[in-house]
Amino acid sequence: MVLILAIILVYKDRNNKTEIDHSGKLDSFNLPADSGVCIPCDYLGKNITAKDTLFDSITKSKDGKQKLCCTNKPSFLPKLIGKMIMTEQEKMSDTGNIDDIYNQLKWWRNRPNSIHMNLDLDKLKEKKFVWRTDKDPLGISFQHGIEMNSATNSIVVPGPHRALYFVYVAITFDFGDIESVPIFYHNVTKSHPLLPNTIDTLLMTKYGGSSESKRVYTSFLCGTFQMQENFNLKTEVSSYDYVSTSKYGSYFGMFKL
Numbered sequence: 001m002v003l004i005l006a007i008i009l010v011y012k013d014r015n016n017k018t019e020i021d022h023s024g025k026l027d028s029f030n031l032p033a034d035s036g037v038c039i040p041c042d043y044l045g046k047n048i049t050a051k052d053t054l055f056d057s058i059t060k061s062k063d064g065k066q067k068l069c070c071t072n073k074p075s076f077l078p079k080l081i082g083k084m085i086m087t088e089q090e091k092m093s094d095t096g097n098i099d100d101i102y103n104q105l106k107w108w109r110n111r112p113n114s115i116h117m118n119l120d121l122d123k124l125k126e127k128k129f130v131w132r133t134d135k136d137p138l139g140i141s142f143q144h145g146i147e148m149n150s151a152t153n154s155i156v157v158p159g160p161h162r163a164l165y166f167v168y169v170a171i172t173f174d175f176g177d178i179e180s181v182p183i184f185y186h187n188v189t190k191s192h193p194l195l196p197n198t199i200d201t202l203l204m205t206k207y208g209g210s211s212e213s214k215r216v217y218t219s220f221l222c223g224t225f226q227m228q229e230n231f232n233l234k235t236e237v238s239s240y241d242y243v244s245t246s247k248y249g250s251y252f253g254m255f256k257l
Helices: 077-090 099-104 121-126
Strands: 010-012 018-020 036-040 057-060 067-071 114-119 142-144 147-149 154-156 163-174 184-191 201-208 216-227 232-237 251-256
Touching: 163 184, 163 232, 184 216, 201 216, 216 232
Parallel strands: none
Antiparallel strands: 010 018, 010 036, 036 067, 057 067, 114 142, 114 251, 147 154, 154 232, 163 216, 163 251, 184 201, 184 232
């Protein structure tokens, strides 16, 4: 499962009503014990059902324009997302006691041959992606049996044998108030350090941009690939000027199937 780290929260009560919280800065964050949590998930596409995910149900927002993926009465998810919001707003490094979050996410962190990284926002001004598993006060990012190539900011496929991996990346763009979103692309490529003169192999790509495009948009790419040891995977966009500076808005990861 790919963790969906959203800043806009949609709450679902026992009457199956939904409403979006547009409130300002949070001094604290709590949900009633009988509440569930829904988050936007249009990126999954039209044909995905709840059975295809780890969510309990998939519904629509009040206006019917947005797909919402919901969990029923989660014990730790409201606290986790609340901590994300407070970290985002306050730029906090001390999030208090989060032992329960760590315990609930053991299954996520302890899978063999897996990695999940957040974007180093301080490096965006250099017009490149730098991915990190540290600098995350909530400890969501991790690496377990997979290394990073810090020179190329790439994931290094572990060995010794060819294996099947699920690769995923989300890049959130914030185009502000511009009249028309420029054409942009987002891709994932693989290369091998022993083949420096060959062209990178394109694994996944997405193009977008028009006057009708959403001004805040997350480009999500994912796929399953057979890969050999020491291949390097990286993700790039055509312009880094509009990449969102939301702390949990962009991430890159992979795990062995």
